[in-house]
Amino acid sequence: MLKTILIIVISVSIFGILFFLYVKRALKKQLNYYLSKNNKKKIKKI
Secondary structure, eight states, X not given: OHHHHHHHHHHHHHHHHHXXXXXXXXXXXXXXXXXXXXXXHHHHHO
């Protein structure tokens, strides 16, 4: 019983960490895109 619960907890935590890293990378990529787009607009105004 304890072994089964331990396997479930470990697998869920590994999945959670991988999902967190994926979302973090996707948000960083999207943020960099919008920041570079915004910087291009500022450069054109000057």
